Amino acid sequence: MVDNKRTFTAPQSLLESNLTFPNDEPSLTTITVTRERCVDPSLIDSFLRFLRHGSDDIIRQKLNNYRKASSNGKNKCKEFLKQELYPNWQIRNNIISFCENEAANIKTETDQKFNNIGGSVIEPITDARIDPYAARERVEEQEAQYRDWTKVTEWVANNRKIEQILTSTTDGILRQNCEQNEDYLKQFSRFCKDNA
Template identity: 35%
Template sequence: MPGRQLTVEVPVPRADTGSSSQGARSVATRRITVNRDSCINPSLIESFLRELRRTTDSVVDQRTNDLQNAPAQELGTRCVDYVGSTLLPAWRIRGQVIDFCATEASQIRASLQHGGAEARAPAAVDPTLNPYVTVEEQERHRAHMGDVMKMENWVANQRAIERILQRTTLSRVNSVCGQLDDFASQVQALADRRNN
């Protein structure tokens, strides 16, 4: 299925230069369409993930400082809102993109192992006329397997990065928000989704 694709759109906060209120922020959106080719050569995806991580996990100290300065009666609501409207959606989107590439790698690997479209390309020349056709097919197969292995390594690395970032971010947010029931259940829902 080389035609599959995933399109995700995320809000990207930015400073509002035309506003009269101090520190006002506006939200733009950023969209990316991921397909098999972008998983094989993931530089665009990496840029997207890096930007999304920068606008969520990398600013967690700033956001938790804002939470600490909130009135005590609002802390629980603000913590849950921050996790529910900022962290979880960003993590979910990043997970969808990484999972899409993992699925593409699995499909290519299965196709190669079962002689699918990636395994065999139509021979341009009759093998009786060109004895090197078989060698060329083997080289093409090796190249596709190399792409699959690259994709699988990339997916494993991105998942490791996500685990580290999420654990660090949750630790920092938890140090401010305490053990709020809503907070813990939202984090558990995310963990359940990732394990299924």
């Protein structure tokens, strides 16, 4: 197993803002993501909540702040997207992708460990007449082996769905407050390619 990890820091604009958070939850501004954190994602969830609240949850307020600071409406939107929103979305996307890759690695390692190495089965299946509990134990062992993979895969799917809802809602708000005919989700894809 490769000891994989990545550190993420919230965008500077978020760190400089005086955000207040619901339930007085302490804000987590930097996180090192590992396989263990993907399997038990409570810390990652806190970090994602911080990022989501700092951009998508209060987007109207953020746009108003930029509007006050800039006389040109188009520039204020571009500035907000480039400095705050897209970097925030990119970090969230990268964290979820990291865990998605770890889930694939867990699956591959577990397949190799549990099933085959070079095409031969490691553990012979015991005849049920000799050990009537062997089949059940084997199934339980297999379920245990794949539990982490299932947990991370479900977490990734759930967070992809959350991101899809948030970015879609934010896209609608941006169309109302900035350029009506812009596709902000496509712009974000270009931003990610340019800042990979």
